[in-house]
Amino acid sequence: MFSGIVEEVGTVAALGRVGGDVALTIRGRTVLEGTRLGDSIAVNGVCLTVADLDAGHFVANLQPVTLRLTNLGDLSPGSPVNLERSVMVGGRIGGHYVQGHIDGTGRVVSQTPDGAAVVVRIATPPEIHRYLVPRGFIAVDGASLTIVEVLPDGFTVSLVTHTQHHTTLAHKRPGERVNLEVDIIAKYVERLCGPSPGAGVDLDLLRRAGFA
Numbered sequence: 647m648f649s650g651i652v653e654e655v656g657t658v659a660a661l662g663r664v665g666g667d668v669a670l671t672i673r674g675r676t677v678l679e680g681t682r683l684g685d686s687i688a689v690n691g692v693c694l695t696v697a698d699l700d701a702g703h704f705v706a707n708l709q710p711v712t713l714r715l716t717n718l719g720d721l722s723p724g725s726p727v728n729l730e731r732s733v734m735v736g737g738r739i740g741g742h743y744v745q746g747h748i749d750g751t752g753r754v755v756s757q758t759p760d761g762a763a764v765v766v767r768i769a770t771p772p773e774i775h776r777y778l779v780p781r782g783f784i785a786v787d788g789a790s791l792t793i794v795e796v797l798p799d800g801f802t803v804s805l806v807t808h809t810q811h812h813t814t815l816a817h818k819r820p821g822e823r824v825n826l827e828v829d830i831i832a833k834y835v836e837r838l839c840g841p842s843p844g845a846g847v848d849l850d851l852l853r854r855a856g857f858a
Contacts, residue, residue, distance in 0.1 A: 648688045648730050650741030650783075650790025652813045653677055656689075658725040659703055667707040670694070670718065677729045678704060686732040686746070690814075691788030691825040692716050693732075693746025716748045717787075717823040726814045728788045741790025742783040743830055750774050751823045752786075752800060757816070762807050764816055768824060769800040777828035777836075785827040789813045 656674035663669070670689070677687050678699060685696045687704065694706035713719040721727065733739060752774065755767040768786065770778070778784070778796045784803070785791070791803040810816035818824065 647733050648693070648744040648746055648788070649733050649739040650691075650744040650785045650788065651730065652728040652789050653730050655726050655812065655814055656729045658721045658723055658727060660723055661721055664707075668710075668713065669697075669705055670708055670721070671703055671705045672727060672729070673703055674729055675702070677731050678702070681731065688728075688730040688732075688744070688746045688788045690717060690727050691744070691746060691785050691827055692718055692748055715750065716825050717751055720823055726817070728813050728815075730788055742785075744785045744788070744790060744827060745830060746788075747827060748825045749777075749828050750826055752826050754818045754820050754822050754824060755800065756820060757818070760804060764805045764810055765794065765802050766805060766815060766818070767797070767800060767802045768826075770826065774826055774828060775800070777832040779832075782832070783829045785825075787814060787824045789815060 654674060654676040656672045656677070658670065659673050660671040672689065681696060681699060681704065683696055683699065686693050687696060689706065692712060696704050697707050698705040708718060750771055750773060752768040752770040755769050758765045778793055778801050780793055780796055782793050783790060784793055786803065789809065794802045794804050805816055
């Protein structure tokens with residue numbers, strides 16, 4: 647579990663096949679503090695297992711499904727990536743509950759200055775668009791952000807100065823892919839309200855309980 651608060655921007659050192667695996671090697675510092683083999687680190691929002699590490703690098707093996715469903719296959723040596731260690735029990739959650747399980751990818755459409763902020767417009771596929779709500783949470787390349795506006799083909803977010811300087815998002819160009827993870831609560835609500843004989847949970851019950 648993660649919180650969507652990016653701890654540092656790391657750099658891809660290598661991406662290639664080692665035996666039958668695709669190994670991703672990343673340079674970092676902060677996320678390696680206290681990290682051990684088998685720990686989880688979110689890379690652009692994707693929960694990966696540390697398979698090897700030393701003082702300045704860690705290695706994670708990528709499954710074919712991860713390469714298909716995320717933007718990690720778009721990376722190359724030198725690419726910057728958002729990094730976050732998993733949340734410690736009892737620690738603060740400054741963003742929202744992020745699982746590191748990517749729902750799909752969107753594409754950056756534009757970036758527009760808005761005072762000191764930057765408004766980023768992102769196009770999304772229909773299977774993600776259904777979960778978008780104004781002022782709701784979404785993780786974009788692992789960064790917890792608030793949706794400003796829901797558009798017919800996507801949404802916008804506003805990057806404050808800190809987010810511009812401490813994540814990769816302000817440097818994304820139109821057409822580049824970003825990993826998206828919608829708020830897990832929305833998916834649970836959809837599941838509970840769907841056809842499920844005997845479950846006893848529907849929209850009327852949620853409304854009476856004050857949740858809808």
